[in-house]
Amino acid sequence: MSYEKPLPDRDSEPHATFWSACDEGRLLIQSCPDCESVQFFPRTWCRFCGSNRIEWVEAEGTGDVHTYTIVRRATELPSFTDEIPYVVAYVELEEGVRICTNVVDCEPDTVESGMAVELTFDRVTDELALPKFRPRKATDR
Amino acid sequence: MPLENVVVAGIGETEKSRPSRNNDQPYHDLEEYFWMAADRTLEDAGVGIDDVDGLGVARSSTPTPYRYPMMLAETLGLEDLSWVTASDHCGGQAIPLVVQAAQAVETGVAETVLCLGADTPKHPEKGSGEIFPGDPRGFKRNYQEPFGMQGANAQLAMVQRRHMDQYGTTIEQLGSIYVTQREHATRNPLAYFDEPVGLEEYRTSGMIADPIRLFDCVLPVNAGFGCLLTTPERAAELGVDPVSIAGFGHSHNPEVAERPAFTEMGIEAAGRRAFEMAGLEPDVMDFLQIYDDYPIVELMQLEELGYADRGEGGPFVERTDLSVEGELPLNTGGGQLCVGQAGVGGASFVQLLEAVRQLRGDGGDRQVPNAERGLVTGVGGGQYGKNLTAHSVAILQRGVGA
Numbered sequence: 001m002s003y004e005k006p007l008p009d010r011d012s013e014p015h016a017t018f019w020s021a022c023d024e025g026r027l028l029i030q031s032c033p034d035c036e037s038v039q040f041f042p043r044t045w046c047r048f049c050g051s052n053r054i055e056w057v058e059a060e061g062t063g064d065v066h067t068y069t070i071v072r073r074a075t076e077l078p079s080f081t082d083e084i085p086y087v088v089a090y091v092e093l094e095e096g097v098r099i100c101t102n103v104v105d106c107e108p109d110t111v112e113s114g115m116a117v118e119l120t121f122d123r124v125t126d127e128l129a130l131p132k133f134r135p136r137k138a139t140d141r
Numbered sequence: 142m143p144l145e146n147v148v149v150a151g152i153g154e155t156e157k158s159r160p161s162r163n164n165d166q167p168y169h170d171l172e173e174y175f176w177m178a179a180d181r182t183l184e185d186a187g188v189g190i191d192d193v194d195g196l197g198v199a200r201s202s203t204p205t206p207y208r209y210p211m212m213l214a215e216t217l218g219l220e221d222l223s224w225v226t227a228s229d230h231c232g233g234q235a236i237p238l239v240v241q242a243a244q245a246v247e248t249g250v251a252e253t254v255l256c257l258g259a260d261t262p263k264h265p266e267k268g269s270g271e272i273f274p275g276d277p278r279g280f281k282r283n284y285q286e287p288f289g290m291q292g293a294n295a296q297l298a299m300v301q302r303r304h305m306d307q308y309g310t311t312i313e314q315l316g317s318i319y320v321t322q323r324e325h326a327t328r329n330p331l332a333y334f335d336e337p338v339g340l341e342e343y344r345t346s347g348m349i350a351d352p353i354r355l356f357d358c359v360l361p362v363n364a365g366f367g368c369l370l371t372t373p374e375r376a377a378e379l380g381v382d383p384v385s386i387a388g389f390g391h392s393h394n395p396e397v398a399e400r401p402a403f404t405e406m407g408i409e410a411a412g413r414r415a416f417e418m419a420g421l422e423p424d425v426m427d428f429l430q431i432y433d434d435y436p437i438v439e440l441m442q443l444e445e446l447g448y449a450d451r452g453e454g455g456p457f458v459e460r461t462d463l464s465v466e467g468e469l470p471l472n473t474g475g476g477q478l479c480v481g482q483a484g485v486g487g488a489s490f491v492q493l494l495e496a497v498r499q500l501r502g503d504g505g506d507r508q509v510p511n512a513e514r515g516l517v518t519g520v521g522g523g524q525y526g527k528n529l530t531a532h533s534v535a536i537l538q539r540g541v542g543a
Binding site: 005006007008009012015018037038039040041042047066067068069070071072073074075076077080083085086088089090092096097098099100101102112113128130132 | 278280282283284285286287288289290291292294295298299300302303306347348349350351352353358397399400401403525526
């Protein structure tokens, strides 16, 4: 069965680099050698100082849930109806950026703000793996 | 004040419609709504179409081609315009559009400017029919939608979750805003909802994106709106009740921080600019018409405008009578939650036109007694990092500006 959900642009930069890395199991954010800022979502320049020397760095893959919602109705993206209920969250990474993602591998009702999470990849097509997060085991903290 | 040579001289607002396969509510296309809105606005001001020499058009969410304002001018029959503009501020639209038009009149570029906003999110054959054009390249397509981010409902749900977790804001506090506005809508013949609801009905309305419920979500309707600006001299010739713009302020894309606060908006900065321009303090407003896509967005604006301390919006709405008869009348016509919001093209016109009505004394059985000045806000556009990006505040007052 073909994948009916929205696909990112994997043909043009900077998105192609980001999603290719996900395909290889790496979550990339960006860091600026000129002003030492980190940024997400990706751009081909540093939006803090304008430098075009922005570099990709691999995120550690740990963080905590800043805020979240449990989607109960697919009001704008009907292709997600089969996932309901599911959690969309902003996870704050150790590196200091917040990213939009899903919290998976747990009951949606057990998710809470501040919850420690770790990176896991969800391979949804041959070419696309989505960076998602799951509860971090207590021993890992 | 900067806008002393311009006044609002006419307004127009159509009935609201939510046509579907299951009802016989009327369907009109976008251009018909623009025409109806223009017709009512010109009639309200008592001017003919040939008197209009400027046009402002709010960009709709219903897809339109490039150069649309010019096409619309021909469709409506507006000739030899000395000034045409558009706004593209999503939910915030009406205020930046009307302020642009006011500046054109103030500077003499045009004498009589017609501002229009309309949208048709509901279609009788196309199911729910909500039309929001896709994002071909940006963060929404690439870094939000692959994760099933369900637009503003999901985004504002995360904002509300954060406000509840951080400050202890309750569903009942948010519901009190909605219940008050539903009662106001019963007194507004142009509102879609005409029956009041209680807190229990609000609380048990279906969960959409937890903690956002059905009655938290703005009500999509098809409708058109218009607002005519002209000089005080022309308004006097027309014999209309003028309303002036005492101050305005914007803050667009207020923050791009690494760790932006989900519970902070740009209304604080926009409001500060508007209050400074008007030389007025928040406590002299006779009513507030606060942009309402969700009650949580209203509550945060009450904090940012200085009516409540940061994080104290919940207790504030609990102890404050926000009804027409109360100490701080809020969204006296029902707001967009209960009147309806016409996509983004008609967004925040509900707030703006209700303020004009109140200041002209045309509020009927929802008239705020002796209303001399009031505050209007418009907010829109989803950010990646926290909540909304377009923020506008206008302070309107009865009569010609001094």
